[in-house]
Amino acid sequence: MRVLAAMSGGVDSAVAAARAVDAGHDVVGVHLALSRAGGTLRTGSRGCCTVEDALDARRVADRLGIPFYVWDFSERFRDDVIEDFVSEYRAGRTPNPCMRCNEKIKFAALLERALELGFDAVCTGHYATLVDGAGGRELHRSSEEAKDQSYVLGVLDADQLAHTYFPLGDTPSKSLVRAEAERRGFSVATKPDSYDICFIPDGDTRGYLAEKVGAARGDIVDRAGEVVGSHDGAHAFTVGQRKGLKIGRPAPDGKPRFVLEVRPVDNTVVVGPREALAVAEISGRRFSWAGAAPERPEEDLRCEVQVRAHADPVPAVMRVADGALVIVPDEPISGVATGQTAVVYLGTRVLGQCTIDATVSAAPVGGRT
Structure with missing residues (x-):
């Protein structure tokens, strides 16, 4: 299988690429340049996809003996992720730029180019599992719940899942991945994980939005x-x-x-007050299925819903009504904002997702608290 390994410059994507090589695949490494700001460097564990990260990815590719390229996706990233982020905040919503990046860049623009060049799959270092079921390929949680990243992959559709490869999905812990990287002699073995929003590396989201929105x-x-x-x-x-x-x-x-x-x-x-944050129903018209859709989506289906990357899943009932995915949790969920993503699970399987357009409060309106 011809595999395009997306190499961010971190330890996860490095080990994923190495495992793809070990599995006998024809692997080519690629780093996505998402910013044209000259001299952009990573600061500690903040940010990603920087000049420093590209150099780290190249060192790993050289050690693996695979071809390596840097592709400029900065315009697509600006249009599909950064501008979406700003416009969503301007509209009073709370977006998740990592979801949008996975949807529009890593598994849309990148995969599209990979297929055009004759690759069979895009490989990443995400912690999630792919299972070939009766209805086609399914996306499932990884074996390690603490690191599970299936939530941010909930935007992938059936065609994208068919050309996706997650070599780390069955790895029990991040420490094992770091130990493997060290055994392989990768300089990124002890590199800190990135956090915060990659295009706001100083972590000052409020200041960034004040500049962009005013x-x-x-x-x-x-x-x-x-x-x-x-x-x-x-x-x-x-x-x-x-x-x-x-x-x-x-x-x-x-x-x-x-x-x-x-x-x-x-x-x-x-x-x-805190109790006024309780939400009894969420819905979104921008929804998709991660693989095969339910046979009768208009009928109530028992499921679990997760509204943040690190939140616990909550038992719920979902259905499609009036062109929207409607989710009713068994117990109210606190602090749900429009613009967030609700990911629906059937056990460990990701069934689908929606961008939240509307919520129904579980608390009566009134009072001055």
Whole structure:
């Protein structure tokens, strides 16, 4: 099998590429250049896909004896990930840029080019498992739940799964991957994992958004509409946020306030008690199936739903109604924001996902807390 190994410059993709070579595949390594900013360097464990990462990936490829290329995907990344991120915040939603990158870049633009060049599959260092079931290839959780990355891969469809290769899916722990990298003599064996948003390597998301969206003073109000504070831009807030509100006076009951809603049209942030964050239903019109779709998607189906990469899955019922994927959890979920991604599981299998467009609160509206 001809395999294009996406090499980020980290330890996971390095070992994944090495295992692909060991399996006898014809492997070519590629690093995606996602920024044209000259001199961009990684700082500690912040950011990824930098000049430093490209050099690390090349060293691994040289050690493996495989061809290696750097492909410039910066324009696609800007259009499909960065601009989407900014526009979603401008609209008062909370996007997940890693989901969008997987959907639009790593398993769309990259896979498209790989197939055009005659490759059979794209290999990455994600921790997830592929299973060939009766209805085609299925995406499942990895063997190690603490590192499981199936959530951020929930956007992959059947055609993409058919040309995807995850060599690390059955690895019980990240420490074993690092130990393997060290045995192989990879310089990235002890390299820190990247975190934060890759195109905001300093971690200052609020400052980044203020520059892109613009700062404008607005009101912080309670659920009854009474002004309880002010802010310098609604884009800097997200549903469920507690810190950084800078409200000068406490709630009448003395309990902490949380962000309940962000209204970009009038630049208003609504706050209230923790219990008001409870959501009884979520839905999204932008949904997809990871492999075969349910036989009767319009009928209620028992499942589990996960709304954040590191959240616990919650028992729920899902169905497709009026062109939207509707998910009703058995118990309310706290702090769900529009723009987030809800991934639906059947056991370990990823069934599909939706970008959350609307939520139904489980708490009655009223009061001034």
